[in-house]
Amino acid sequence: IEAKYAEIDNMYKKYQAEKVLLTDEMKNKREEEIVTKEKEVKDLQKKYFGQDGALFKKREELIKPIQDEIYNAIKEIAAEGGFAVIFDTSADATIIYSDPKYDKSDQVLQKLGYKK
Numbered sequence: 001i002e003a004k005y006a007e008i009d010n011m012y013k014k015y016q017a018e019k020v021l022l023t024d025e026m027k028n029k030r031e032e033e034i035v036t037k038e039k040e041v042k043d044l045q046k047k048y049f050g051q052d053g054a055l056f057k058k059r060e061e062l063i064k065p066i067q068d069e070i071y072n073a074i075k076e077i078a079a080e081g082g083f084a085v086i087f088d089t090s091a092d093a094t095i096i097y098s099d100p101k102y103d104k105s106d107q108v109l110q111k112l113g114y115k116k
Contacts, residue, residue: 001048004041008034073111077104 015030022030048054078086086104 001041001045004037004044008037008041011037069112070108073108074104077107077111 011030011034015027015034019027046053050056074086077083081104083104089103
């Protein structure tokens with residue numbers, strides 16, 4: 001994609017350099033070519049890196065099973081310990097302070113099969 005953007009940049013620079021020599025019709029044609037090329041690259045970028053792009057889908061495909069496994073382990077620990085709520089403090093939650101004795105991270109890791 002970077003190479004395609006570089007190509008567009010070169011097209012634009014060449015157009016700017018030759019602009020004074022071109023007829024209005026030729027200018028319009030070159031401008032349309034540049035705009036069309038930009039749209040194609042943006043569409044390609046969206047296809048691979050957008051919300052519904054291939055990268056997003058692959059990431060979701062690989063990470064979702066892990067997230068589900070962690071969620072189920074946390075759910076079991078909550079049920080076993082009688083906890084109504086378990087906070088995720090790794091994601092910059094708004095918890096100012098929590099007593100370490102309530103940190104269930106090690107328990108979750110053990111439930112997932114990891115040893116300390």
